[in-house]
Amino acid sequence: MAGLRGRWRPGWPSQPRLRCGAPGRRHLSGLRQRSGSAGRAPRRHRTCGPDVGPPSRGRRLLPRPAPRYERGAGLRRCRLRRSRRARRRGHHHDIRGDGRGLAWRRAGASPCEWRLDRRRCARGRCLSTPRPRRPRQRAVTLDxxxxxxxxxxxxxxxxxxxxxxxxxxxxxxxxxxxxxxxxxxxxxxxxxxxxxxxxxxxxxxxxxxxxxxxxxxxxxxxxxxxxxxxxxxxxxxxxxxxxxxxxxxxxxxxxxxxxxxxxxxxxxxxxxxxxxxxxxxxxxxxxxxxxxxxxxxxxxxxxxxxxxxxxxxxxxxxxxxxxxxxxxxxxxxxxxxxxxxxxxxxxxxxxxxxxxxxxxxxxxxxxxxxxxxxxxxxxxxxGAMRLGVLTDSIGTAEALLRLIPPVDRDTMETLVERDVGVGWGIVPGFLCLVGGLLTGLSLERMSALLGLTDRAQRRAVSEQALEIDRSTVPFRIAEVSHEGLTLSGVTEGVSPAIAWRAAVDDLVAMSTDLIDFIEAHVGRRSESMLTGGWMNDPTVAAAKRAQIGAYETSDIREAAALGAAFFGGIAAGVLERPGPADRPRWRT
Incomplete structure (x- = not known):
């Protein structure tokens, strides 16, 4: 066949390449002269890739079928990419230049990656030494x-x-x-x-x-x-x-x-x-x-x-x-x-x-x-779970808390007899006293009895109650239980403001007795922390100020859930556990 240059070998495509040119013309491996481009600098021929056949000279006459991209045919594809120059250089299995070569081909890469490899080879990036990789950056997360x-x-x-x-x-x-x-x-x-x-x-x-x-x-x-x-x-x-x-x-x-x-x-x-x-x-x-x-x-x-x-x-x-x-x-x-x-x-x-x-x-x-x-x-x-600090939380129930060192069984019996629970606290090695009262529940029942279902209306009545002299009012709460309230002194002249003032004073007096009892056995408080929804009521806040004196308040919403999150941080090792005299410290 006139113009045929090179021999077909096993492993090359089944259809040889036909090129035209003078039979006696000197073969320049890797170079070809384009027709009509006399005087131009020779253009480097691509020495590897799926379209490269045996080294020859001249122009291709018959097109070569495109390689089939199928999984498991990595060896055959590598042969299609080889050239004589590539075999001499010894990197015909490392077309990407990243050192993975044939093993990467057999892993079944996508055709898009093969086309990218062909472009790299055409640009002269088919090197025998691995191309340096950019270090993979770890995604930044917020704990x-x-x-x-x-x-x-x-x-x-x-x-x-x-x-x-x-x-x-x-x-x-x-x-x-x-x-x-x-x-x-x-x-x-x-x-x-x-x-x-x-x-x-x-x-x-x-x-x-x-x-x-x-x-x-x-x-x-x-x-x-x-x-x-x-x-x-x-x-x-x-x-x-x-x-x-x-x-x-x-x-x-x-x-x-x-x-x-x-x-x-x-x-x-x-x-x-x-x-x-x-x-x-x-x-x-x-x-x-x-x-x-x-x-x-x-x-x-x-x-x-x-x-x-x-x-x-x-x-x-x-x-x-x-x-x-x-x-x-x-x-x-x-x-x-x-x-x-x-x-x-x-x-x-x-x-x-x-x-x-x-x-x-x-x-x-x-x-x-x-x-x-x-x-x-x-x-x-x-920040109130510390030695000497009284926590008074007035929600549906009023809870009085004190952190104390361990006591003997006789002291425990005396405290429990007055319905003060004694158990281990959340600070390791220290007990916590928990005194419970039905203050908040009783105030809710009194509000319903007086028809004060609206918050604004209840606040208005509470502000009026601050101006009332309780000493001349016979109305009082005689007993509090889970079942209800026992009232006495109900007369014609009892207004909602008078009844509210009497209820708050009587319930606060009950907590005063319990606080005095606790301090008689474990020592007087050094600080007080008051919290809970009922502290927003003017009459309750005034009664507690007269009862306890100076106190701190906290505007933390959902304090129990926030405390649970803090302990989650302690367990995860990202926050430090406070001591019995320390406040919790978050990261700054």
Whole structure:
């Protein structure tokens, strides 16, 4: 065939290239002269790539079929790219110049990458030494902490930066099933609701798109808890802490009330978890035979997120299943209901595992912890969980908190007799006294009785009450209980302002008696921190100022959830745990 130059070899395309040119013309490998371009500088011919055939001279007559891009044909494609010069240089398997060569071809790269390689080869970048790579930059993320507060009426959650700045918040109604004074919930539903609220905090527009959750802390109510079987599944409903169905009689039949106080640090009634478990054993089929573990509300939510089954001390201290000063499960409780205490007992802020693969993806991998009792977590967030500081939180219930060193059992018995709970606090090695009053609930009942359902109307009446002289008014609150109020001195001349002034003064006097009793046994307070929604009422604020004197206030919203987030940071190792005389410190 005239004009055919070069021989066809095995491995080259089945159709040879035909080129025209003078038979005796000298062959210049890699160079060709374009027709009609006499006098121009010779143009370098491409020496590798899928369109290059055997070295020859002249112009191509017949087109060569394009290579087929199929997976697993890497060796054949490399042969199509070879040239004599490339074989002599020894880099015909390294067309990209990055050292990966044939192994990269066999990995099945896309046609777009092959075309890019051909362009690089045409530009003379087919080098035998690897091309230096640009170091891969790691995506910058913003560390975020999530705090969850499982409360009596609502479940709240906050997404917080390491500097303490609130970035996102969400809440939901606590899904109790109410039947008169009784209330219970499926533990799975409660955990799912709490997890959903935690995830929705990250949907807040203030949370940046590069946020990464480092730690999650969960705080909540005490006494209520989940009964679990050997597989970790709930085997009975969860009773609310105020549910009156708990059975105290089987406990009283085995031990005197004072002995219960000395060991468990709480009053013997229907509230402790032990009494609620006894009721569930009597009413839920197979509950006694299946139950193997009891977890508090916050402990259960952490476990549902994939964390370990742990028992946090401040919550466990109010269960009746635990000898507080002995720091071990109470033997009599084990005889009555079995050994239901988790094998690992922790302080608030200790790591309790990480969020597991079954949890929402945005929370996975975050360090988990239990942040203890909600009142104490809120006090920590406000900087009041310190030795000598009285925390007075007036919400639906009024909670009086004092952090103290350990005491003996006689002192514990004396305090519990006055309904002051004694248990381990959220500061390791220190006890926390919790005195509870129905101040907020009683004020809500009085507002409803006087028809003050509107907040603005109630504030107007409260401002009028400040101008009233109470000494000549016979109206007063004689008794307060969970069932209602007992009133006396109701006459024709009792106006809403007079009734409100009398109610506030009488309820504050009840808390004054309890504060004096606590200070008589553990020492006088050095500072006072007052918080809660009822502190916005003018009459309540004036009565508390006359009662306590100078005090600090906190405008932190959702303080318990914020405290839980702080403990999440402690568990994740990004925040430091404060001492018994220190305030919490966020990163600056």
């Amino acid at each position: 975020v902490l999530v705090g969850v507060d499982v409360g009596t009426t609502r479940i709240k959650a906050l997404a917080v930066g390491l500097d303490g700045r609130v970035l996102g918040e969400a809440d939901a109604v606590t899904p109790w099933r109410h039947d008169g004074p009784c209330a219970d919930v499926d533990p799975r539903v409660l955990a799912d609701t709490a997890i959903d609220v935690a995830v929705r905090t990250l949907d807040d527009p203030r949370v940046p798109s590069n946020a990464s959750v480092r730690g999650i802390g969960v705080t909540g109510i005490a006494e209520a808890g989940a009964l679990l079987d050997d597989t970790g599944a709930p085997c009975a409903p969860m009773l609310a802490w105020y549910d009156p169905r708990g059975l105290a009689e089987p406990i009283r039949a085995r031990v005197e009330a004072r002995e219960f106080w000395r060991c468990c640090g709480v009053r013997l009634n229907s509230k402790p978890s032990l009494a609620k478990v006894l009721y569930l054993y009597d009413t839920v089929p197979d509950a006694r035979s299946r139950a193997s573990l009891h977890l508090g509300v916050a402990d259960w939510v952490v476990h549902a997120l994939g964390g370990e089954a742990v028992a946090e001390r401040s919550l466990l201290s109010r269960s009746g299943l635990y000898d507080v000063l002995g720091d071990e499960p109470w033997a009599l409780a084990s005889d009555l209901v079995g050994d239901l205490v988790a094998p690992r007992i922790i302080w608030a802020g200790e790591p309790a595992g990480v969020v597991g693969p079954d949890a929402p993806e945005r929370l996975r991998g975050a360090t988990l912890t239990v942040a203890g009792l909600d009142h104490e977590a809120a006090s920590m967030a406000m």
